[in-house]
Amino acid sequence: MNRLVLSVISAVFTAVLVIGLGGTGVASAAPNLTGLTFGKASEKIQGWGGTAVISSVVGSQLATDDCIVTDARESITLDSSGRSAHRGRWLFDLNCNAAVAGPGKPGNSAASPDGAKAKKIEGWIASWNKKPAYCDGHIAYCQRYCDNYDGCSDELKQYLAANAA
Template sequence: MKNLLVLGAGACAAAAVSVGLLGAGVASADDAVVGQTFADAKAALSQQGMSAQVATTVGDRKDWNECIVTSATPASSIDGFGESKGGVMNVNLNCYAKYGTALWPGYSLQSPTGRKMYEADLAAKEQREAQQAAAQQQAEAAELAGEDAQVAGE
């Protein structure tokens, strides 16, 4: 009798471990898409053999493909007709601006998410401005070199 109880407990433990391991793959899929745009999340889930289904949206300032995924959970694997429809991820979208401004609602700049988005946009803006300034300096240098060559040729 004791052997049956030990065997039964061992089988239950093995089943729990295997269920935990199977669930780990799905958990990583939903964590991986949080913070991405819906378009990027759809592409990432597609590479994993899954599809994205919008569960909820907050805000109406953007097209769905530009909205930010705020959370994701695996959809029920059985539909209303009792048929399996695995491989679907329910996503919740924030369709406001990335971070709040005086004109647009969004994540607070005091929140880690809002601060991160703001700093990334600020760094991208500074990089664009630096590239534009370098291109302008290069164009001015080329123009001066052309004028110098023209003066020397006269």
């Protein structure tokens, strides 16, 4: 019985110690930059005073700034004394294939989740380009998509700017 109590107390003490030393994981307030083009994501990082570094690349069909960010994380590098080095350096994994495959152009299948999402967004932006008034009542929503994805016409951008609250 005493061994059982001692084991439970030991386990609780160990758990408290681990939590106290930061073993709870990372409660990250890091922004989600996945799905953005590298150009737009790196602009955001630079706006925060950081540096964008390409960690890995898949494909070669797109210019680097047009590649889609599949993962972004702040670099956790320690110097020789164990202190954090390279604060503000962000590592990016990029997909440089087209968002949706086309004849002779590798990319996501339109039937895949990522391809279906890309086709849907392309459709929304195409309809907004034809009739910017579709964004009435949803200006901030349309603006967010124009900021994060390519394809918005200059006319649409001007309409959104003129009608922003």
